[in-house]
Amino acid sequence: MARKFTGNKIVIASHNEGKVREINELLAPFGVEAISAKTLGLPEPEENGDSFIANAEIKAVAAALVSQIPALADDSGLEVNALAGDPGIFSARWAGPKKDFSAAMARVIEEMDDDPDRGANFTCALSLAWPDGHVESFEGKVFGELVWPMRGEKGFGYDPIFVAKGESRTFAEMDPAEKHAMSHRADAFRQLIAACFQNVA
Incomplete structure (x- = not known):
């Protein structure tokens, strides 16, 4: 049985404003005030895990311990079939220190070369950590x-080159609400809400 979240304040353990904005919109219906790690001046821990969940847990636990407020962290990335799952957990690093995702997307396409398999998926791990070190994690x-x-000009990260199954538009061509309804983050978030937020007394 997952631990229930009963507070009204949560730290979003991310310095990525796009992610913070998306998570804030997803949390809004639950009356939870979300504060970003950047706003609190929290340092970014070294993400040296070997999976999306491991990295999300590193960030969530670090933020919860320092702030003494429950913290929600996201670790997500693009996994490309033709690249054996790369860039995967290194998706942000492919964008370099300047977070140049245009260069990262060009690199993905270049490394795929003429591979006919254009299949890919976005994966998102969400970890909710409490100041006592307890963590609940979910993956979408x-x-x-x-x-x-x-x-497209909407979205962020690799959104301008990703078309979800059954769609003709990229994530960057969709309105945020449409993307939220089907995204990897929304999938993980549904699991988080069902386990930790619903039926809270």
Whole structure:
């Protein structure tokens, strides 16, 4: 049985404003005030885990311990069939210190070369940690294929080259609400809400 979240304040353990905005929108219906780690001046811990969940837990536990407020961390990335799952947990690192995702997307396409398999998926791990070190973690995925050149101005990260299964538009061409309804983050979030937020007394 997962531990229930009963507070009204949570730290979003991320310095990525796009992620913070998405998570805030997903949390809004539950009357929870979300504060970003950046706003609190929390340091970014070294993400040296070997999976999305391991890295999310590192970030969530670090933020909860320092802030003494429950913390929610996300670790997500793009897994490309033709690249044996890369960039995977290194998706942000492929963008370099300047977070240049245009260069990262170009690298993905270049390394795929002429491989006919354009299949890919986004994976998102969400970890909710309490100041006592307890953690609940969930993982969501959305499958689709990659397109080139980039399309759309909405989204962030690799969104301009990802088309979800059954869709014709990239995530970056969709309104945020449409993307939220089907994204990897929404999948993980549904699991988190069902386990930790619903039926809270």
